[in-house]
Amino acid sequence: MDVQWNDLIVRDARALTASEIRDLLKVAERPEITSFAGGVPDPALFPLGDFNSVYRDLMDDDTAGRRSLQYSISEGLPALRQWIVDDLATNGAVRDISNILITCGAQQGLDMLGRLLLEAGRQIVVEKPTYLGAMQAFSMRRPEYVGVDMDDDGPIIAQLEAAFANGARIAYLAPDFQNPTGRSYSLERRLAVLDVARKYGAVILEDAAYCKLSYDGTSLPSLLALDDTGGDLAAGTVIQLGTFSKTLAPALRIGWVTAPRPVIERLVLMKQAGDLHVSTVNQEVALRAAGRLFPGHIDGLRDAYRHKRDTMLAALDDFMPDGVTYTRPQGGMFIWLTLPENIDSRRLLELALEEAKVAFVPGQAFFCDHSGTNTARLSFATEKPDRIRSGIERLAALIKRVHNQY
Amino acid sequence: MDVQWNDLIVRDARALTASEIRDLLKVAERPEITSFAGGVPDPALFPLGDFNSVYRDLMDDDTAGRRSLQYSISEGLPALRQWIVDDLATNGAVRDISNILITCGAQQGLDMLGRLLLEAGRQIVVEKPTYLGAMQAFSMRRPEYVGVDMDDDGPIIAQLEAAFANGARIAYLAPDFQNPTGRSYSLERRLAVLDVARKYGAVILEDAAYCKLSYDGTSLPSLLALDDTGGDLAAGTVIQLGTFSKTLAPALRIGWVTAPRPVIERLVLMKQAGDLHVSTVNQEVALRAAGRLFPGHIDGLRDAYRHKRDTMLAALDDFMPDGVTYTRPQGGMFIWLTLPENIDSRRLLELALEEAKVAFVPGQAFFCDHSGTNTARLSFATEKPDRIRSGIERLAALIKRVHNQY
Numbered sequence: 001m002d003v004q005w006n007d008l009i010v011r012d013a014r015a016l017t018a019s020e021i022r023d024l025l026k027v028a029e030r031p032e033i034t035s036f037a038g039g040v041p042d043p044a045l046f047p048l049g050d051f052n053s054v055y056r057d058l059m060d061d062d063t064a065g066r067r068s069l070q071y072s073i074s075e076g077l078p079a080l081r082q083w084i085v086d087d088l089a090t091n092g093a094v095r096d097i098s099n100i101l102i103t104c105g106a107q108q109g110l111d112m113l114g115r116l117l118l119e120a121g122r123q124i125v126v127e128k129p130t131y132l133g134a135m136q137a138f139s140m141r142r143p144e145y146v147g148v149d150m151d152d153d154g155p156i157i158a159q160l161e162a163a164f165a166n167g168a169r170i171a172y173l174a175p176d177f178q179n180p181t182g183r184s185y186s187l188e189r190r191l192a193v194l195d196v197a198r199k200y201g202a203v204i205l206e207d208a209a210y211c212k213l214s215y216d217g218t219s220l221p222s223l224l225a226l227d228d229t230g231g232d233l234a235a236g237t238v239i240q241l242g243t244f245s246k247t248l249a250p251a252l253r254i255g256w257v258t259a260p261r262p263v264i265e266r267l268v269l270m271k272q273a274g275d276l277h278v279s280t281v282n283q284e285v286a287l288r289a290a291g292r293l294f295p296g297h298i299d300g301l302r303d304a305y306r307h308k309r310d311t312m313l314a315a316l317d318d319f320m321p322d323g324v325t326y327t328r329p330q331g332g333m334f335i336w337l338t339l340p341e342n343i344d345s346r347r348l349l350e351l352a353l354e355e356a357k358v359a360f361v362p363g364q365a366f367f368c369d370h371s372g373t374n375t376a377r378l379s380f381a382t383e384k385p386d387r388i389r390s391g392i393e394r395l396a397a398l399i400k401r402v403h404n405q406y
Numbered sequence: 407m408d409v410q411w412n413d414l415i416v417r418d419a420r421a422l423t424a425s426e427i428r429d430l431l432k433v434a435e436r437p438e439i440t441s442f443a444g445g446v447p448d449p450a451l452f453p454l455g456d457f458n459s460v461y462r463d464l465m466d467d468d469t470a471g472r473r474s475l476q477y478s479i480s481e482g483l484p485a486l487r488q489w490i491v492d493d494l495a496t497n498g499a500v501r502d503i504s505n506i507l508i509t510c511g512a513q514q515g516l517d518m519l520g521r522l523l524l525e526a527g528r529q530i531v532v533e534k535p536t537y538l539g540a541m542q543a544f545s546m547r548r549p550e551y552v553g554v555d556m557d558d559d560g561p562i563i564a565q566l567e568a569a570f571a572n573g574a575r576i577a578y579l580a581p582d583f584q585n586p587t588g589r590s591y592s593l594e595r596r597l598a599v600l601d602v603a604r605k606y607g608a609v610i611l612e613d614a615a616y617c618k619l620s621y622d623g624t625s626l627p628s629l630l631a632l633d634d635t636g637g638d639l640a641a642g643t644v645i646q647l648g649t650f651s652k653t654l655a656p657a658l659r660i661g662w663v664t665a666p667r668p669v670i671e672r673l674v675l676m677k678q679a680g681d682l683h684v685s686t687v688n689q690e691v692a693l694r695a696a697g698r699l700f701p702g703h704i705d706g707l708r709d710a711y712r713h714k715r716d717t718m719l720a721a722l723d724d725f726m727p728d729g730v731t732y733t734r735p736q737g738g739m740f741i742w743l744t745l746p747e748n749i750d751s752r753r754l755l756e757l758a759l760e761e762a763k764v765a766f767v768p769g770q771a772f773f774c775d776h777s778g779t780n781t782a783r784l785s786f787a788t789e790k791p792d793r794i795r796s797g798i799e800r801l802a803a804l805i806k807r808v809h810n811q812y
Contacts (some may be wrong), residue, residue: 001605003575003607004607009523010523010528012521013522013676014672016675016676040477046471048465048471048475052465052471055461059454059458066449066454069457069655069657070657104681117415140521140676170414200407201407201409202409236409250476251474252475260411273422273539273545273546279685281657
């Protein structure tokens, strides 16, 4: 008899649905489309020549080269973890290498933390809107999402406290230049978030993917840094997710989880059972590239992306009609658009691709409650400044026309 | 209040326990120890110079270099999947790229298939003994293992049929040069396994990690190849796991799952949610290295490992006392030792490390029912031939002494 896949595939695996963003990107990749849809770094900013040298230096060294091609430990290379510890310290977070696990990008950290902390029906607090990829990673555990509204300074604390009071013990938050809105938390709000989490013994999963990409000299301490554990490496309220995807190259697939030791010990077993370890050669190359390139390369990225952000904001200011509002992010890759309530951004996207030759991501997918039908995420990361300006001009004209039709 | 980790960490995650093999390897790494414990390739056989050239060619090419540093699709690079399709065809398996997902080593394929097909209490058939890493990957789903005994030609078909008759619908099998025993299935047994699986609509997860490492010119068709789907890419009884870890370099973390399309479609969503995709640069480098090096490099590996296998078998023949039996593998990296029943191989290992300065892996961990206390896995892959011979001589002397003491 034939295999009955519908019976065999378990319910957890059936909880996943295709990502709209990924499907969209297929259309947005056509050259005639100006794409504000992708959440990917500008490949022109990859330090290709430096990578070439780093790979050559590594492979020219018989011992280091062969070691970099062999299996390694599940925790990740000690020297790379030490680099991360030192880097965290510059932001004020005091941890050691036993608090770090190297993962296949921050995305794997989300997936592993979902496997560690979530199960069917368990509550997890998320921002409204939140990073779609996090919800995708968590969804295989079939949790119950509790959405918290945001203002310009971060999550509404009363809502966060209500969620904890109702039994939630896990919150996923992105305090710096959030994907999709670009918003950051104020220092006061960071402290308030930590206070309320501690009151209830809740865990904060802090997504720090974009924290290095600050464009206005504003770099606040992370929740991890504010979570002073008094030197107790087993303690803490905050688990932070970091990555080289936005600062070196996404293709290395190198991220990390910084967490209290009991969490790391469990995650290491999970990593060993799941895929053994992150590519040794990629860890070695990331370590060498970061040591060689930072902080100069980061400054270069900031200059380039700041210019793109400013170009997009100026174009939005110049062209968008009344009734359209948008965030003014101090870092990251995204600007969040709120359209007049009568405009459905999914419908707008169809017109935008066809008529304005512009792509963006409709905002609804970023809301755990499927609200936000009149919102959209714009990325300024990959297009060139002149295309950013002309693309926004065409999009604005389309929005004006659509708005007047209703 | 403090975070109550014991309440928060879910039961699935608590099902994992530390791997004995990994802990053992820490001791076995000391230079005075002759280690037959590791299951890793000989790093002296890594084609380091070729990797150096491949990386340089890639990074010298601005377009290909930048593309290799960027995000890519979750399925894996189409050209790499096509290479795998072509390679499978040489073994007689007719599939196409929509049947392939690139994974972080074969280990991630095991983990993902566990997430797809297993849940608490669901039965999975495994060989006795079986690959420990597979049980580790599956264990997070808390399945019920159904062990099947093996003879020299493969699993006992009556036991396999009984397991299916009792409701099991998934079997994990390694027909070629199995880790840990080195055993392979005969052609007749392969056909019988497929017949009985089809009778019950069961799925076979075929581990093909070692299939290229054949030393006696004996390369039988895989279960995948024998699972003729008549060109229907959605059909099939066999899901096969492959890897470059034993043929190119483990550190690339490149494996693949070959499966009917409905399975691949589900796994792609899981991959996207889990860690987006396998390192683009590593996929590109693996493709170029395989294209440049195979099959000549494989022939070189076969010659080197054949010599090591022959050395270990000759030493076992020369030195092991009566009452000790062992497999005579036609490929792979392992020889399986069965000691007199009164010898506990865990206790023997302690003595072996201390007195004989030899490491191996006690066999019990490879049995789902924790039997096999008098068995051991010996790897001939990493040590040099002279150390293989002297190590086996010392181990044999120890076994003789221990045996006589009882």
